[in-house]
Amino acid sequence: MGVNLGSVGLSGVIAAQAELQATEANITNANNPSYSIESADLAARAGFGGVSIGVDVTGIERAEAPLLTSAINDTQSTESFNSAFGRITQLAQTYLAPNSGRDLSQALQDLFNSLTNLSFSPADPNLRAAVLSAAGQFATMSGSLSGHLVQISVEELDGLSALVQQVNDDSKEIAQLNVQIQAARGSGGGAGALLDQRDALVADLAGLIGARSDGHGNVSVAGVPLVSGTTALPLATTGTGSSTSLEVALANGTLQLPASQLGGTIGGIMAAANRLDQLNTSLTDFVDSVAGAINTQHQNGFGLDGSTGNDLFAIPVGGGPISLNPAITVQNLAASGTAAGVPGDGTNAAALAALAGTTGLVSSFPSGTPAQAYSQIVSDFGSSVKSAMDEEKTAAGSLQSLNQLKSSITGVSLNEELTHLVQFQSALEAAGRALQVANDTTSFLIQELNQ
């Protein structure tokens, strides 16, 4: 039985080099969050009779944890969703509850206080002016609050186009990587670096929109494909403002993505815009209901000039902020309950002030006073914000744990790799020495044979 000593030693050198190369790649990618450690797969080379005559490098193995990767992406989607939702709604909160402490509820109470005072001295021009001022401030504040909520929502939705572009860019890159991975695998390669890049892009899409991958390069969101094999399907925004939606262009048409099923930052933004819309609707209902009730009572009263049937507030039909009725003056503000009672009768002012304690003015809060109705609106919104903040915190904690678990499988430990470095360096030196011995032996034999 003849054995090529050189080839045995050479196989060891090649194997040690492959191990060293994988170790060096691991070390240099120690801080690359999307890197999965690689190692050389070795197999003993079988000779005549099954005897080992060296070692073969059968491939470069990439560590994988597909279940953990999927769980991490889903959790990242949740964290990004709640982060975006929380950020936007916290901003809205600063208008709902300003640091000054003077909110819409306080402005309304000021109006009721001014009417209480007017009931005592209905002919006093200063007290009349105070009522008009308080009514004007209530109207202005409610319009300003509504305007801010709409502005926040519109600005965030307008910013979606940039995020959608990121989604499309990622999708295209994944589709291209799918081509490259197919080619690499077809030629017998491991495609580890390409797979790392693809995983990173899928993770980015998860954080952007809550996308999921099947592990083979196909990516979808809410069941709608974004990447199908080597084809990227473009995502686009349609509509503006509160009617903004997303759709994917398929081969034979477009498919709308239901906003309620989106995750990630984009899902969070759309959910927050929807929540702000709901808040605005509730506040508009509150303001219009209270202003309407005040108008009804005001119409029953009489001004100093004897006029009656006037509204205190102008409430636009079909929506829009209320305003102080420009036709109302200190003279025709209706404090008196009867024409004959002008100017000293303040019963209508008293009746207007009494609306503060009247339940059911706001139709969506039939058993609450105006203050209680407003409190409930604010509390509900605050709960939404708190819930998002808590869920973001929980998701962040879960992400930490999941990433730690995953990194125990796919991450780089410098201590471990440095140990491998020493190990494989020794193996290389030993294999090199064995090769040297084999060469020396061969040379000796040749020399002897030639004599």
Place this chain on the structure above:
Amino acid sequence: MKISDLAFFNTLADSIDTVSSNLGIAQQQLATGKRVLQPSDDPAAFAEAGLLQAAKSASNNDVALAAQVQGRLNATDGALAQAANAIAAAMASATEGADGTVNAAQMATIGQTVQGQLAELIQSANLDYGGIYVFSGDQTQVAPFSSAGVYAGDTGGNSAVFSNGTSLQATFNGQAVFGDSTTGAIGALQSLVTALNAGDKVGTAAALPQLSAALQQISNTRASIGASLNIATSLVADQNANIVALDNNLNQLVNADLAKTAAAIQEQMTQLQAVVAFASDMARIPLVNILA
């Protein structure tokens, strides 16, 4: 379980971020003295605080309004006291004039005195408090009585209505209180003047029971105003107590426990220092340092 370097340092960074974030929250509570600044800090507490603030605002307004009402009612009572004095003086004049020893000329002199007392009465009835004629009913911008005692007001009367529903009358039907040129106190004084000027002893004597009835009417009105003043005083006391209670509730709901917050800050600082020190120590341990 292997801990990758990236995961290790990410965890350290996250720990520092978490502790720093908690420190920031505690510091904000210490700086503002508030635990609840935004609805999301504690939605239920924030909403309840809003209701308490509205109630406190209403109570504060009631206290201020009550002071104004008390001022007007005190002035009204003062005017009624002056009116009562004028009527009492007129009753003394009538008694003197009806005396059989007084002659017609002397009665005419007494009649002039009573004319002056009538003028005093009408002046009291025309009380103007802060631009409001208190005894004109609802016609508060018109003086209730002419010098001849003709009533120009109406039968109305306005009340101050407080946020807790308490109602205190603040303007009055002057005719019901003082009568007019032919009725009540003014009418009785007019009749007395006429009788005295005419030397009519029967007429003079007849004015006495009328004046007595008028004095009773004034007294009744003063009693009613006195009761209103007592109610106003009680309302002020009740609302002030209410404000204190509301403030206490508000403090419990939204204020930070400063001692607890300061302790939390100390704890967070210690934790932060420990994490940073650990990170620093761990940086010296890696194998690459040993191998070097």
